[in-house]
Amino acid sequence: xxxxxxxxxxVAVDADPSTPILxxxxxxxxxxxxxxxxxxxxxGACTVHLNGAATRSCVTPLSAAAGQKITTIEAVGADxxxxxxxxxxxxxxxxxCGYCQSGQVxxxxxxxxxxxxxxxxxxxxxxxxxxxxxxxxVRIRAAIKDAASTLA
Amino acid sequence: MHxxxxxxRDMHKVLAARLRSDDPEAAGGLERRSFLKLGAxxxxxxxxxxxxxxxxGAGLKPQExxxxxxxxxxxxxxxxxINRLDFxxxxxxxxxxxxxxxxxxxxxxxxxxxxxxxxxxADPAFGTHLTGGSNSIKNSYTQYRELGARTRAMLVAAAAxxxxxxxxxxxxxxxxxIGPGGQRLGYGELxxxxxxxxxxxxxxxxxxxxxxIIGKPTGRLDAVPKSTGQQGYGIDVRLPGMLTAVVARPPVxxxxxxxxxxxxxxxxxxVKAVLRVPTDRGGEGVAVVADGYxxxxxxxxxLKLEWDTASAERVDTxxxxxxxxxxxxxxxxxxxxxxxxxxxxxPNRISAEFVFPYLAHAPxxxxxCTVAFDGKGAQLWMGTQMPGLDAAAAARTLGVKPEAVKVNxxxxxxxxxxxxxxxxxxVVEACHVAKAARAAxxxxxxxxxxxxxxxxxxxxxxxxxxxxxxxxxDAQGNILAWDHVIVGQSILKGSPFEDFMVKxxxxxxxxxxxxxxxxxxMRLSVHHPQVNxxxxxxxxxxxxxxxxxxxxxxxxxxxxxxxxxxxxxxxxMGGKHPRHAAALQMAVDKSGYGKRQxxxxxxxxxxxxxxxxxxxxxxxxxxxxxGTPRLHNVTAGVHCNLAVNPLxxxxxxxxxxxxxxxxxxxxxxxxxxxxxxxQSNFGDYAVPRITDMPRIAVxxxxxxxxxxxxxxxxxxxxxxxxxxxIARVTxxxxxxxxxxxxx
Numbered sequence: 032x033x034x035x036x037x038x039x040x041x042v043a044v045d046a047d048p049s050t051p052i053l054x055x056x057x058x059x060x061x062x063x064x065x066x067x068x069x070x071x072x073x074x075g076a077c078t079v080h081l082n083g084a085a086t087r088s089c090v091t092p093l094s095a096a097a098g099q100k101i102t103t104i105e106a107v108g109a110d111x112x113x114x115x116x117x118x119x120x121x122x123x124x125x126x127x128c129g130y131c132q133s134g135q136v137x138x139x140x141x142x143x144x145x146x147x148x149x150x151x152x153x154x155x156x157x158x159x160x161x162x163x164x165x166x167x168x169v170r171i172r173a174a175i176k177d178a179a180s181t182l183a
Numbered sequence: 184m185h186x187x188x189x190x191x192r193d194m195h196k197v198l199a200a201r202l203r204s205d206d207p208e209a210a211g212g213l214e215r216r217s218f219l220k221l222g223a224x225x226x227x228x229x230x231x232x233x234x235x236x237x238x239x240g241a242g243l244k245p246q247e248x249x250x251x252x253x254x255x256x257x258x259x260x261x262x263x264x265i266n267r268l269d270f271x272x273x274x275x276x277x278x279x280x281x282x283x284x285x286x287x288x289x290x291x292x293x294x295x296x297x298x299x300x301x302x303x304x305a306d307p308a309f310g311t312h313l314t315g316g317s318n319s320i321k322n323s324y325t326q327y328r329e330l331g332a333r334t335r336a337m338l339v340a341a342a343a344x345x346x347x348x349x350x351x352x353x354x355x356x357x358x359x360x361i362g363p364g365g366q367r368l369g370y371g372e373l374x375x376x377x378x379x380x381x382x383x384x385x386x387x388x389x390x391x392x393x394x395x396i397i398g399k400p401t402g403r404l405d406a407v408p409k410s411t412g413q414q415g416y417g418i419d420v421r422l423p424g425m426l427t428a429v430v431a432r433p434p435v436x437x438x439x440x441x442x443x444x445x446x447x448x449x450x451x452x453x454v455k456a457v458l459r460v461p462t463d464r465g466g467e468g469v470a471v472v473a474d475g476y477x478x479x480x481x482x483x484x485x486l487k488l489e490w491d492t493a494s495a496e497r498v499d500t501x502x503x504x505x506x507x508x509x510x511x512x513x514x515x516x517x518x519x520x521x522x523x524x525x526x527x528x529x530p531n532r533i534s535a536e537f538v539f540p541y542l543a544h545a546p547x548x549x550x551x552c553t554v555a556f557d558g559k560g561a562q563l564w565m566g567t568q569m570p571g572l573d574a575a576a577a578a579r580t581l582g583v584k585p586e587a588v589k590v591n592x593x594x595x596x597x598x599x600x601x602x603x604x605x606x607x608x609x610v611v612e613a614c615h616v617a618k619a620a621r622a623a624x625x626x627x628x629x630x631x632x633x634x635x636x637x638x639x640x641x642x643x644x645x646x647x648x649x650x651x652x653x654x655x656x657d658a659q660g661n662i663l664a665w666d667h668v669i670v671g672q673s674i675l676k677g678s679p680f681e682d683f684m685v686k687x688x689x690x691x692x693x694x695x696x697x698x699x700x701x702x703x704x705m706r707l708s709v710h711h712p713q714v715n716x717x718x719x720x721x722x723x724x725x726x727x728x729x730x731x732x733x734x735x736x737x738x739x740x741x742x743x744x745x746x747x748x749x750x751x752x753x754x755x756m757g758g759k760h761p762r763h764a765a766a767l768q769m770a771v772d773k774s775g776y777g778k779r780q781x782x783x784x785x786x787x788x789x790x791x792x793x794x795x796x797x798x799x800x801x802x803x804x805x806x807x808x809x810g811t812p813r814l815h816n817v818t819a820g821v822h823c824n825l826a827v828n829p830l831x832x833x834x835x836x837x838x839x840x841x842x843x844x845x846x847x848x849x850x851x852x853x854x855x856x857x858x859x860x861x862q863s864n865f866g867d868y869a870v871p872r873i874t875d876m877p878r879i880a881v882x883x884x885x886x887x888x889x890x891x892x893x894x895x896x897x898x899x900x901x902x903x904x905x906x907x908x909i910a911r912v913t914x915x916x917x918x919x920x921x922x923x924x925x926x
Binding site: 046047050051054057058059061063064065066067068069070071073074076103104105108117120121122124125126127128129130131132133136154155158159160161162163164165166167168169170171172 | 270271272273402403405406407408409410411412413414415416418419421427452474475476477478545546547548549594595596597598599634635636830834837838839840841842864865866870871872873874876878879
């Protein structure tokens with residue numbers, strides 16, 4: 032039994048401590064907003080915040096997250112920056128299939144929390160780990176810039 | 184998947200004969216029952232009228248019945264059922280826009296849901312369930328307009344009855360019927376009375392000039408759930424007691440098991456069963472069923488398996504490519520038969536050989552299918568482009584009647600063709616797993632879930648192709664003869680589509696996009712070798728390779744004879760292709776081509792291609808940076824007739840352009856050695872990232888004609904436009920192999 036702090040609440044998870052956070056969220060806790068894409072930290076679909084930093088939940092075991100603050104897509108909108116990012120995502124009609132967008136939103140939020148005025152290069156660097164097969168990158172860039180301007 | 188309309192007329196008959204359960208006309212009994220069920224679930228709403236509809240609108244086919252497509256709740260919420268899979272292309276918003284236009288609905292109250300394998304949701308042109316070939320809006324435009332107009336007429340008739348006035352004196356606007364004295368009744372208030380009205384067969388459709396919703400850039404109906412993690416996909420389906428299965432598949436396609444040691448696997452906590460199951464192409468594998476993906480995967484990794492690969496062909500891509508190159512030197516089955524005798528005497532020649540690798544679709548949502556099977560019937564949950572075909576395959580696999588299988592189509596995280604499988608591979612496999620689990624005493628719904636490695640290694644690739652071209656031309660650039668050979672596996676041989684898409688030994692999907700729209704003296708022939716690699720359509724299908732060969736070769740002639748590449752294409756089209764010319768001119772004008780000076784080291788690249796009845800032209804700017812090609816700017820000129828949702832057209836072209844670019848990037852190839860696929864995940868099978876995305880501007884040629892497809896047409900011309908720019912930078916011929924391998 033591992034106790035995780037997810038979206039501000041302590042939750043006991045009955046799973047092997049080597050289980051990645053992703054599968055505890057999805058299969059044990061039924062929180063399916065965080066997505067499985069590659070299982071190897073290669074695509075970013077599973078991105079959550081661990082103590083505020085964008086983290087690939089598919090390779091982060093429960094044992095490494097015990098007692099630390101995990102934020103998922105389900106709660107990131109409660110945060111001012113997360114809310115601005117999600118609003119910009121809707122305004123720019125970013126999503127196509129939408130499957131990678133939970134991870135994209137989490138990475139973009141983590142970026143804007145540490146860098147309120149990201150340059151094009153900052154955006155590309157922060158988002159390069161998040162794959163979108165539909166090719167929404169143009170609108171992702173625009174949405175991040177828009178979110179940054181609303182937060183300024 | 185460019186279906187010829189003449190061929191399409193017979194398509195549903197052929198498919199129905201093969202599938203039995205998939206013919207709307209033959210399934211009348213089932214049809215009415217399911218309408219009743221649909222109605223009963225919808226409460227007091229317009230959706231309740233199917234009982235009346237069956238009696239009064241008897242002349243209407245299932246796909247013309249508003250009851251299956253529109254539900255209006257008392258609060259005016261209007262739910263439109265889409266007869267397609269939405270996997271990002273936006274039909275989930277586009278089809279409701281079309282229906283809402285003729286209905287005069289209040290767009291803020293419009294919602295959308297997926298249809299299922301019910302015959303009502305068959306493609307009206309093909310008579311079978313199909314999301315593919317960029318056909319959704321094209322084939323359902325008139326259908327959804329008529330559905331909206333019929334619903335509107337019933338609402339007007341209900342208001343007329345209530346107010347005791349002539350229906351002709353009423354008008355509709357923004358979700359309400361308005362009377363001659365300005366009185367007003369919302370659609371929600373009228374829905375219950377409207378469902379008792381007869382369904383009109385004939386309805387007057389609007390003049391496109393009156394459109395208020397169609398043609399307006401409109402945000403996706405699912406933008407909020409997809410930005411907040413609330414959107415459910417097939418992989419997110421959760422049923423009480425549901426278990427997860429992960430399958431160990433043969434390392435070589437179609438190979439059998441020799442020995443299984445599952446002792447370590449069974450010891451993993453949470454594992455419920457380890458089962459031998461049939462896999463695709465006559466192979467055999469082992470499914471581990473557990474109470475979650477992680478234990479299932481851990482246990483699968485702990486299996487000790489011995490395979491018998493001796494009886495399966497073990498493909499080696501390097502050897503296969505060499506064999507294809509040999510074949511390409513001999514004529515195959517003839518598609519076009521122009522006289523190419525002037526080749527020998529032509530003053531100038533191009534001899535070119537192209538290689539296009541196997542490509543995986545790699546949709547972001549890994550393949551999955553959830554099956555709840557009780558021995559007599561089953562329910563399935565998955566994203567699928569062909570639910571009717573999959574339902575029939577599931578019924579055969581489970582040994583139940585077709586009507587005992589219900590498919591619940593789920594939003595899919597991409598597909599690009601991988602969820603339109605003539606063999607229904609991942610659905611059949613999931614049914615085998617569910618059946619074996621039940622036989623082993625595990626009575627629970629089972630979700631079979633693929634890892635990314637399973638997906639990349641699991642087959643169904645865009646086929647490897649070799650093209651060979653011999654072109655003769657004169658000093659003015661007139662093409663005197665063009666002899667072209669294509670070698671590649673047939674996608675459709677052996678599939679239910681073979682009867683109408685493989686003619687005279689030529690798979691239509693292998694040659695689509697060749698020659699046209701240019702007036703060229705071309706001889707084209709084709710070889711379709713049999714190879715033990717499962718192949719499939721990949722977004723834009725044959726045009727993924729034909730456009731590249733055509734457009735880079737034409738450009739080469741233009742460069743060699745100092746012709747402007749735009750002027751040369753215009754000349755070759757001879758004024759006979761106004762949509763092509765308009766798209767190309769749009770890209771030229773908006774890019775500043777020929778007017779703007781490019782920075783040193785950059786060059787323009789141009790390409791034009793029609794696929795799925797739409798035309799896309801690109802004018803791009805590229806450079807070569809230390810041997811690495813870079814694409815900087817892309818300007819698209821698009822002709823898809825009326826753009827139902829310009830915002831969605833723009834998104835599709837942006838996305839298709841990136842997937843076109845994906846074919847060029849190093850690492851974008853699936854290769855095999857000794858029968859085993861060498862790549863496994865996004866680390867060794869490269870997909871484009873945000874750092875690869877060029878600036879792109881999409882411009883749509885205005886038109887009021889009935890819309891044509893847009894999910895795919897943006898893909899084919901991107902790679903050749905990029906390649907043509909590289910050729911202008913380097914002064915060498917455009918790369919003959921994809922992905923690009925520059926020194």
